[in-house]
Amino acid sequence: MLERMKKKREARLSASNDPSNFIHKMARELEEKDSIDSELFIKHNVKRGLRNSNGTGVVVGLTRIGEVLGYSVNENKEKVPMEGKLYYRGYSIEELVQSCIEEGRFGFEEVTYLLIFGQLPTQKQLNDFNALLGEKRELPVGFARDMILTAPSRSIMNKLARSVLALYCYDDNPDDTSIENVLRQSIDLIGYFPTLIAYAYQAKSSTFDNKSLHLHYPIPELSTAENILRMIRPTGQYTDLEAKLLDIAMILHAEHGGGNNSSFTTHLISSSGTDTYATISAAVSSLKGPRHGGANIAVINMINDLKRNVKDITNHKQVEDYLVKILKKQANDKSGLVYGVGHAIYTLSDPRAKVLKGMAKQLAVSKDLVDDFMLCDFIEKKVPELYAEINGVEKPMPANVDLYSGFVYSALDIPTDIATPLFATARLSGWCAHRLEELIAGKKLMRPAYNCVQEHLTYKPIKDRK
Incomplete structure (x- = not known):
């Protein structure tokens, strides 16, 4: 019987010469079948890419977290250019950054506190928050070995998304979507991310680029920016200017309104009631796309x-x-x-x-x-x-x-491989804030509509098909 099956398989392969020919042929046919005339989008008043005809975004929700201002709209619904403004919880990004520069301190953790809790922290609140993050700088026991070093990926973003999903298995209460539990999970993830991207990069470099493996332990007392530079560099050394500049870059990337693709993904996935790890992994996957985070x-x-x-x-x-x-x-x-x-x-x-x-x-x-x-x-x-x-x-x-x-x-000699993962590490603060906001204020499954433009067909038995 096995011999007959082998001969049948060989006959099929001989007939097609190359199995990839089938894929190639069907892909070309699928491109034709699934194409939709652009006129139909106009006819059905479809906002492609959730964009209005004047280029503005379709309003799908309300948020208190971030505000992006780049233009005004006049009475004719035309965009009027203006100097750009960005606000985190109502505070100008310029003021937030300038405060850090003038006082010579790191500010990403303060901005993260602001985005998640909706208010600027007192010094004690910031110290307590930093202590919580510090406790989560080191990954769970065995995680680096089992989930990162054992199965490295050429893509750090791919490994980051998989690692976030894997952390579900290390959580004693992963599916609880109460605000208290999601806050706890958010702080855990914000603490873990620098180590996740650093170790994923080291594993990739060792496995695929034949470089030495350098795994530096994170230091709880250091800032997010300092820990990142320390863990991605073989020597673990960095200057204060380097760390402060990376800190500012992360502040600027932490949030950009609810309409950017990955933050909208966070709202969308959260509306289904799923767990935090599935939601943040989806946001990472969104940011991985070259039309979004790869810029x-x-x-x-x-x-x-x-x-x-x-x-x-x-x-x-x-x-x-x-x-x-x-x-x-x-x-x-x-x-x-x-x-x-x-x-x-x-x-x-x-x-x-x-x-x-x-x-x-x-x-x-x-x-x-x-x-x-x-x-x-x-x-x-x-x-x-x-x-x-x-x-x-x-x-x-x-x-x-x-x-x-x-x-x-x-x-800063930051490898290209790690540029988008750094973006994700910064934007995680915004994602967590948007997830919490959706759970508190949304409370409705997002269910947009697609109009079907496929005509109805009469079924044909397989013997009558050509």
């Missing part, structure tokens, strides 16, 4: 490509010529996009980019990278002008936070 990597790759192809990055004419090639889809990834310039919401300016640019300049001076910093500055100023010349359309195109966060990560 800072795209900037790093674009700058590296430019430096390989431009002999002198201080020669503005050479840089301009290459930017023109990028815009004409002749260079870099041929997408026609200059990454780090332009934003879906911000029109005249991205407040995060303005804040980070000032600190990035200090880092550039300290590391003798002024030419690289000025390259970013030139891209910021020149691209809107070149875009208008090439496309015949003038529109506000401010530098976004990714232009300077990409520079900062490169200057």
